[in-house]
Amino acid sequence: MAIDSKVVARAAHLARLRVDDSETAELSARLNDILGMVDQLQQADVDQVEPLAHPLEVSQPLRDDRVTEPDVRDKVLPLAPASEDGCFLVPRVIE
Amino acid sequence: MHDKTLTELKAGLNAGDFSSRELTEHFLDRIKRHDGELNSFITVTEEQALRQADAADQAIAAGDHRLLTGLPIAHKDIFCTEGVRTSCGSRMLDNFIAPYTATAVEKMATEGAVMLGKTNMDEFAMGSSNETSFYGPVKNPWDTERVPGGSSGGAAAGLAARLAPGATGTDTGGSIRQPAALNGVTGLKPTYGRVSRWGMIAFASSLDQAGPLGLSAADCALMLQAMAGHDEKDSTCLNEPVDDYLGALDQSVDGLKIGVPEEFFPDNLDGAIADNAREAMRELEKQGAKLIKLSLPSIKLSVPAYYVIAPAEASSNLSRFDGVRFGYRCEDPKDLEDLYKRSRSEGFGAEVKRRILVGTYALSAGYYDAYYKRAQKVRRLIRDDFSRAFKDVDVIMGPTSPETAFKLGAKADDPVNMYMADVFTIAVNLAGLPALSMPSGFINGLPAGTQVIGNYFQEGRILNVAHRYQMATDWHQQAPGGFA
Numbered sequence: 356m357a358i359d360s361k362v363v364a365r366a367a368h369l370a371r372l373r374v375d376d377s378e379t380a381e382l383s384a385r386l387n388d389i390l391g392m393v394d395q396l397q398q399a400d401v402d403q404v405e406p407l408a409h410p411l412e413v414s415q416p417l418r419d420d421r422v423t424e425p426d427v428r429d430k431v432l433p434l435a436p437a438s439e440d441g442c443f444l445v446p447r448v449i450e
Numbered sequence: 451m452h453d454k455t456l457t458e459l460k461a462g463l464n465a466g467d468f469s470s471r472e473l474t475e476h477f478l479d480r481i482k483r484h485d486g487e488l489n490s491f492i493t494v495t496e497e498q499a500l501r502q503a504d505a506a507d508q509a510i511a512a513g514d515h516r517l518l519t520g521l522p523i524a525h526k527d528i529f530c531t532e533g534v535r536t537s538c539g540s541r542m543l544d545n546f547i548a549p550y551t552a553t554a555v556e557k558m559a560t561e562g563a564v565m566l567g568k569t570n571m572d573e574f575a576m577g578s579s580n581e582t583s584f585y586g587p588v589k590n591p592w593d594t595e596r597v598p599g600g601s602s603g604g605a606a607a608g609l610a611a612r613l614a615p616g617a618t619g620t621d622t623g624g625s626i627r628q629p630a631a632l633n634g635v636t637g638l639k640p641t642y643g644r645v646s647r648w649g650m651i652a653f654a655s656s657l658d659q660a661g662p663l664g665l666s667a668a669d670c671a672l673m674l675q676a677m678a679g680h681d682e683k684d685s686t687c688l689n690e691p692v693d694d695y696l697g698a699l700d701q702s703v704d705g706l707k708i709g710v711p712e713e714f715f716p717d718n719l720d721g722a723i724a725d726n727a728r729e730a731m732r733e734l735e736k737q738g739a740k741l742i743k744l745s746l747p748s749i750k751l752s753v754p755a756y757y758v759i760a761p762a763e764a765s766s767n768l769s770r771f772d773g774v775r776f777g778y779r780c781e782d783p784k785d786l787e788d789l790y791k792r793s794r795s796e797g798f799g800a801e802v803k804r805r806i807l808v809g810t811y812a813l814s815a816g817y818y819d820a821y822y823k824r825a826q827k828v829r830r831l832i833r834d835d836f837s838r839a840f841k842d843v844d845v846i847m848g849p850t851s852p853e854t855a856f857k858l859g860a861k862a863d864d865p866v867n868m869y870m871a872d873v874f875t876i877a878v879n880l881a882g883l884p885a886l887s888m889p890s891g892f893i894n895g896l897p898a899g900t901q902v903i904g905n906y907f908q909e910g911r912i913l914n915v916a917h918r919y920q921m922a923t924d925w926h927q928q929a930p931g932g933f934a
Contacts (some may be wrong), residue, residue, distance in 0.1 A: 363807065370810040371772070372803055382804070388866045389808055393821070395754045399828050406826030408656060410642050410833055410882025411906065415685050429766040430549045436779035437535060443774050446785050 358386045451476050452612035452696045453805040453929060456521055456669040459615055462521045463510060469521030470510070474564050476505040477522045481566065481613045488589050490598075490608035493535050494567035499698050502564040503638035509562060518678045521564030522854050524614035526605050528575055529555045529566035529660070530649040534864060539573040539601075539653045540581040542771050542778045542797035552649025552680045554618065554660045561676040563576030570604030573799045574768065575625055575653045578871035581862050582801045582852050590633060591930040592896055596855040599871070605663050606633040610897075611933040617663045617674055622653050622851075623756055624875025626661050627887035629898025631850035634790045634928060636916060637663040638670045640752035641906050643688035645674075646681030654763035655686070656881040657756075665889060667916035668925050671695035674909060690907060696912035697915040704738030706915065707843040711746045714848025714874055722893045727849040730890040730900040733922055734915065744839050744846075748831035752877035753869055755832065758812050759880070764802075765809030804865060833881040834900075836903075845915055846903040848874055850887040854896035875899060884909045889925040897925075 360379045363386065368375040374382060428441060437444035454462070462468055475538050478496055499522065506520035530536045530548035537543045551559070559565070572582040580588040580603025588603040590596040591611040598607035604620030606629035606778060609617050619626040621639035630637030638661045645660040652658060662673035675696060678728045680689040708731060715724050730843055773779040773793025780796050783789035798806070812821035839846060853871055859867040882907060887899040904912040920926050 358811075360875075362811070365808045366711075366811045366814065370806045371769075371787070371790040371794055372798075372806060373795040378522050382834060385804055385865055386807060386811070388864075389757060389869075390811075391609035392869070393754045393808075393812075393825075393868050395751060396758070396821075396824050396828055398752055399748070399824070399831065401824060401827035401831070402680070404827040404830050408826060409482055409686070410880070411688070413688065416689070418682065427549065427775070433455075434546065434549065434776040436773060436777075442610055445774055445784050446789055448786050 358383050358390060451505050452480060452615070454615070454670055456616045459521060460672070461518055462785035464515055470503040470506040470564060471500065473520065474499050474522050474566070477566055477614055484611055484613060485608070487594060488591060488607050488611055489586055490570055490604040490611070490613060491524070491567045492539070492570050492585050492604070493575070493813050494539055495534055495565055497562050498534070499566050502713060503542055506562050506631050508563060514861055517561040517672060518558055521563055521616060522566045522614060523558060523563045524566045524569050524605060524608055525555055526602055526617070527617050528571060528572055528620050528651045529618065530651070530693060531565065531568065533556055536568065536818040537584070538572040539585060540798065540802070541584045544584065544778065546777055550649060552679045553646035553683060554650065557679065558673070558676045563676070569602070569608055569617060572601035572603065573802050574651070574764070575601040575622055576764070576801050576805055577619055577763070578624070578628055578868055580604065580863065581858065582799055584799060587858055588608045590855045591933060592634065593855065595857055596896070597632070597858055599632035599851070599855065600627040602663065602889070603629045606630050606635055609633065609635050609663055609665065610930060615665065617667055618660060619663050620650060620658060621879065621880050622657045622760060624872035626663060627875050627885060627899070627901060628851050628872055630663055632855040632897065633903050634897030635665060635742065636667050636670050636888050636926060637661065637676060638909065638913065639878065639884060640674065640678065640885040640909050641884045643686050644884070644907070644909065645677045646684040646687045648681055648683040652767040654760040655767060656763060657760060666920055667886070667913045668699055671699055672932060676896040690769065693907070693910045695910045695913055698914050701914050702738070703734055703915060703918045706734065706739040706845065708734060708741050709744045709843030709846040710741050711744050711839070711846060712724065713746050713749050713850060719852060723849045723852060726891050726893060726898040727847065727900045730919065731847055733919055737918060737922065742843050744843065746835040746839060746877070748828065748835045749877040751828045752880055753873055755828040755880060756809070756876045757869060758821045759829065761805040761809030761833050762822050763809070765806045765813065768802070768806055786845040790850045800866065829880045832877050836881045836883060839907040845912055848901055850901040854893050875891065878903055882906070884912060886912050886916055888919060889926050899927060
């Protein structure tokens with residue numbers, strides 16, 4: 356299907372990206388180019404084919420349920436754009 | 451010193467011909483003199499490099515010779531390095547000082563490697579020309595009006611100009627092999643899961659793999675020997691023994707069966723590129739290898755399958771960049787949603803945003819089956835094509851890239867055209883196979899590369915094939931002029 360400005364706006368909202376009106380036309384055109392190329396996938400006869408997520412089809416190994424991570428709060432928190440009292444700081448969400 | 455391979459430099463260090471400090475200072479000096487022209491480094495870690503070099507000299511004096519002791523290496527800026535900015539080529543991480551070190555880098559450091567700095571790259575490894583970097587494009591040392599390829603463009607260009615004797619890269623759809631080809635160096639993407647992805651900033655987690663770029667196959671074998679191996683911190687890193695890559699280099703290729711897929715030589719392929727790859731295979735034929743024609747019919751769908759799977763995984767992976775915990779945050783957000791949206795829109799560049807949007811769309815309700823699930827089914831067809839082929843042949847060969855280095859800006863506004871730069875490399879990532887690109891000559895003064903693909907865990911075999919080729923040719927020894 357063709358991508359129009361409504362579809363771009365919806366995907367942008369889902370991805371938490373701000374897309375200005377001035378960018379929408381160009382972006383829709385490029386996304387249509389990309390999805391047009393991707394539409395070649397519709398040619399493939401895959402009705403009897405299972406999806407493949409890992410090339411070697413290995414399953415995730417399980418490890419013992421024990422604490423391995425040290426407390427790294429003081430190492431990680433200084434990387435935050437804003438923090439206070441050992442917590443990440445964001446704009447007020449509850450009035 | 452800078453025209454020597456890592457293998458030669460290692461011998462020189464161990465023989466006491468020069469110290470690691472002298473060697474490291476030599477390359478730091480070359481970076482200072484020449485990188486203004488190329489822009490292959492984002493960060494040069496001079497102090498740390500000299501500290502590591504001094505430690506290496508002490509180790510050598512004490513008789514402690516490890517795989518990479520005292521050898522300077524440049525790391526792609528996608529690998530977290532503790533205490534050093536790790537930007538991933540993005541404004542989003544311009545202020546990010548990594549709090550830990552990636553396993554691949556750590557393993558090389560444990561083997562004595564000296565880190566020269568962090569190399570430039572396409573933003574979040576999304577690109578084939580190194581033009582999407584927040585830090586500006588890298589120039590190709592063979593012609594500075596041309597791109598170095600991408601996304602490991604800084605690694606390949608810096609290596610080709612002899613600003614570093616060895617480098618790391620990552621390859622999600624061709625990001626080691628394509629720049630290696632365009633700069634006339636050797637680059638290897640290992641089997642998916644051979645090298646730990648821990649501490650390597652994620653783009654498309656089912657495709658991403660780290661590997662070495664070097665001046666020769668032997669140098670890549672040396673670096674891979676240090677990088678490879680199980681890591682319990684990456685649950686996709688396979689717990690398989692690491693082969694003796696260095697020991698396998700000299701094996702004969704007499705009787706080697708080389709598969710030549712017709713899909714790697716399509717009718718519309720540039721004749722000079724096709725001839726170049728055929729000439730490389732003829733050289734191996736002279737050494738006793740047999741060429742066997744074959745077909746991989748589904749790989750014609752590898753670019754479309756990749757441009758669903760990779761953006762879908764990227765849209766999920768890059769959701770962590772939210773302006774809250776680390777990285778870029780916009781000024782004066784009016785509420786939390788504004789904080790997320792503006793931080794991400796201002797922090798990411800155009801190509802990254804396009805891919806996030808494509809991925810988000812492909813995964814959104816109502817489209818998942820038509821795009822993501824279908825792409826994963828096609829992925830199985832592609833994997834099965836290779837598995838069938840490897841019942842009859844030992845390696846598969848063809849051109850790495852459909853063209854030599856193109857002009858800066860030539861494809862910057864045309865993403866789909868840019869995506870075709872990886873038409874011969876992407877299928878390998880979808881199948882999870884190991885593959886390398888080796889220099890195989892020049893077309894109008896620009897390097898061309900030939901790809902050698904192996905079966906799972908056959909890194910030793912493809913390095914051996916490239917090494918035998920390099921014993922008989924000197925393409926890999928050619929260096930661009932102007933960087934004396």
